Amino acid sequence: MAKISIEDVSFSYEQDKKNNFVLKDVSYSILPGDSVLLLGPNGSGKTTLLKLIMGLLKPTKGKIRIDDADTSKASVFEISKKVSMIFQNPEKQFFAETVREELSFGLKNRGLREEEIKKKVEEVAKKFGLFEYLDKSPFDLSGGEKRRLSIASIIILDPEVLIVDEPTAGLDFQYRNLMISIIRGFLETRNKSLVVATHDIDFGLRIANKAAVINEGKLVWSGDVVSLLREEEIFSKGILAHTFTSSLISRVISQSNVDFQKVVKILEELTEGLM
Amino acid sequence: MSTEESRKTIIRIRNLSFKYKNAEKNVLDTINFDVKEGEFVLITGPSGSGKSTLARILTGLIPNSYPGDLSGEISIMSFDPRRNKIYEIAQNVGLVLQNPENQLFALTVEDDIAFGPENLGLERKEIKERVEWSLSVVDLQKERHKAPFELSGGLQQKVAIAAVLAMKPKILILDEPTSYLDTLSAIKFAYFLNELKRELNLTIILIEQKIDLFFKFLSRIVVMNEGKILIDDEPDVVMNFCIRNKIPINIPLQLLIIRTLGETYDGKKLYDYQVDDYKMLFEKIINDR
Ligand SMILES: Nc1ncnc2c1ncn2[C@@H]1O[C@H](COP(=O)(O)OP(=O)(O)O)[C@@H](O)[C@H]1O
Ligand SMILES: Nc1ncnc2c1ncn2[C@@H]1O[C@H](COP(=O)(O)OP(=O)(O)O)[C@@H](O)[C@H]1O
Ligand SMILES: [Mg+2]
Ligand SMILES: [Mg+2]
Numbered sequence: 001m002a003k004i005s006i007e008d009v010s011f012s013y014e015q016d017k018k019n020n021f022v023l024k025d026v027s028y029s030i031l032p033g034d035s036v037l038l039l040g041p042n043g044s045g046k047t048t049l050l051k052l053i054m055g056l057l058k059p060t061k062g063k064i065r066i067d068d069a070d071t072s073k074a075s076v077f078e079i080s081k082k083v084s085m086i087f088q089n090p091e092k093q094f095f096a097e098t099v100r101e102e103l104s105f106g107l108k109n110r111g112l113r114e115e116e117i118k119k120k121v122e123e124v125a126k127k128f129g130l131f132e133y134l135d136k137s138p139f140d141l142s143g144g145e146k147r148r149l150s151i152a153s154i155i156i157l158d159p160e161v162l163i164v165d166e167p168t169a170g171l172d173f174q175y176r177n178l179m180i181s182i183i184r185g186f187l188e189t190r191n192k193s194l195v196v197a198t199h200d201i202d203f204g205l206r207i208a209n210k211a212a213v214i215n216e217g218k219l220v221w222s223g224d225v226v227s228l229l230r231e232e233e234i235f236s237k238g239i240l241a242h243t244f245t246s247s248l249i250s251r252v253i254s255q256s257n258v259d260f261q262k263v264v265k266i267l268e269e270l271t272e273g274l275m
Numbered sequence: 276m277s278t279e280e281s282r283k284t285i286i287r288i289r290n291l292s293f294k295y296k297n298a299e300k301n302v303l304d305t306i307n308f309d310v311k312e313g314e315f316v317l318i319t320g321p322s323g324s325g326k327s328t329l330a331r332i333l334t335g336l337i338p339n340s341y342p343g344d345l346s347g348e349i350s351i352m353s354f355d356p357r358r359n360k361i362y363e364i365a366q367n368v369g370l371v372l373q374n375p376e377n378q379l380f381a382l383t384v385e386d387d388i389a390f391g392p393e394n395l396g397l398e399r400k401e402i403k404e405r406v407e408w409s410l411s412v413v414d415l416q417k418e419r420h421k422a423p424f425e426l427s428g429g430l431q432q433k434v435a436i437a438a439v440l441a442m443k444p445k446i447l448i449l450d451e452p453t454s455y456l457d458t459l460s461a462i463k464f465a466y467f468l469n470e471l472k473r474e475l476n477l478t479i480i481l482i483e484q485k486i487d488l489f490f491k492f493l494s495r496i497v498v499m500n501e502g503k504i505l506i507d508d509e510p511d512v513v514m515n516f517c518i519r520n521k522i523p524i525n526i527p528l529q530l531l532i533i534r535t536l537g538e539t540y541d542g543k544k545l546y547d548y549q550v551d552d553y554k555m556l557f558e559k560i561i562n563d564r
Binding site: 013042043088089142143169171173174175199200238240241242245247248252255256258262266267270273 | 322425451458527532
């Protein structure tokens with residue numbers, strides 16, 4: 001399973017000017033089994049970092065390695081064998097005429113047999129509530145449906161490392177919960193890893209075990225999720241903001257010493273109307 | 276301040292149905308919906324339930340840009356999208372879309388905001404004033420010369436709002452505007468929207484999943500499902516209905532905690548309690564298990 005090393009990476013979109021850095025000296029490692037929450041305000045550089053990992057952008061300084069391959073030298077196709085990314089604006093990524101073709105594309109490229117593809121596509125479509133749209137154009141779907149399709153088309157490829165950019169933006173209650181169970185399902189396989197850039201901290205707390213915080217292009221904090229919740233400074237300085245739920249969790253685990261996983265579970269039961 | 280009763284009804288919809296061209300079934304099915312001047316109405320519901328479609332009708336995009344079969348009575352400040360053009364409606368009803376990128380096209384933020392007022396044929400001075408005002412309202416003065424496509428999602432959403440505000444609409448419709456905002460920006464945005472509403476005397480229709488951010492500002496909540504309005508009432512009444520009937524929407528956690536403990540409450544006041552009050556209540560829930 002893949003290991004990703006980000007080594008002293010700086011990046012500027014203006015390749016000639018080299019001073020307007022959007023990322024500055026970022027170092028971080030993502031190990032097999034890690035589920036990393038990438039947090040930070042709008043514009044802090046999260047999407048840029050994800051694109052660098054995918055090899056869609058090249059570091060201005062420093063390097064990123066996936067196992068031993070330098071992403072500046074490897075082709076995007078090579079990288080995509082191990083790492084897959086679900087982008088933030090899914091409608092931009094669609095190219096097929098039907099939902100079915102969109103879902104089949106990656107599998108065809110891998111040379112799967114026709115019947116096998118059909119079976120997989122229909123199974124995944126059902127799971128994502130897209131079955132009745134299989135013959136529709138991706139562009140005629142509603143916002144939430146488009147997002148589900150973009151996620152389905154990556155999950156179907158079963159990558160080693162899954163990278164997701166703002167997966168819950170625009171999702172309703174049910175599909176946000178579905179997303180959580182899909183990501184948990186993905187992480188059940190040993191040594192798969194996940195990097196998710198999100199500002200939905202409530203969602204992140206339900207799936208991640210680690211967190212990295214970026215502010216103005218700098219990695220300002222990293223550690224495990226429970227320590228993040230005990231970290232007051234990041235929240236009081238306005239780099240991150242608590243939601244009502246995250247502040248409640250933070251207080252309960254740090255002041256009353258209740259186990260984090262237990263708190264998350266009870267909150268889930270509360271919101272799903274099981275109590 | 277006028278009482279609810281004496282306020283003018285500015286949107287009146289009766290038996291509205293709509294089917295997109297070439298689609299098989301209605302996406303909106305005999306909807307009745309009124310909005311009074313000065314209201315802050317939140318519309319929520321599962322994806323695909325027809326919320327954006329309703330917003331497109333209220334702004335004239337349907338049937339002017341999206342063809343289909345539209346029937347029923349529609350009066351939006353006396354406009355009917357079947358008789359009036361989009362630009363006529365746009366001076367009264369502004370729409371901020373779910374994905375700001377679809378709304379931005381000019382080379383600079385400033386130009387994007389100026390685009391609407393320019394198309395209205397306003398004087399240079401007036402256009403300039405509106406651009407300045409809009410930029411300051413959304414706090415984007417620093418980004419004014421940047422290209423919208425270079426901005427991150429959250430900042431783009433602010434540009435989209437500024438561009439709509441520059442048209443000085445009386446009704447503002449926002450389609451899931453916080454989807455791309457970080458938590459701090461989203462919290463600020465909720466207060467900002469409420470202030471904006473008061474200052475400019477706006478009527479707001481907000482399509483949103485994050486009910487808790489806006490709860491204390493709302494006059495009403497409308498829940499849609501499969502092209503119909505499931506319930507349309509005061510926030511407390513709607514929340515109780517949704518909890519009782521297990522409607523899959525984001526019920527604010529504060530309400531769930533109180534309700535689980537079987538305590539009586541006044542919904543709006545719940546937001547005056549401190550997190551520590553809820554922490555005590557929540558610990559009671561943990562201990563009860
Ligand atoms: N294609 C681009 N060209 C120039 N600047 C960009 C581009 N994309 C993003 N930026 C800038 O880079 C910074 C980081 O953006 P981004 O990585 O999208 O942040 P985040 O995902 O954390 O919101 C922002 O200031 C943004 O304006
Ligand atoms: N341009 C379109 N053409 C055909 N069908 C559409 C179009 N836009 C949306 N729909 C369909 O109409 C239904 C309602 O969509 P929408 O109003 O976007 O829902 P919501 O905003 O509540 O998620 C969905 O089933 C969607 O697939
Ligand atoms: Mg981003
Ligand atoms: Mg919508």
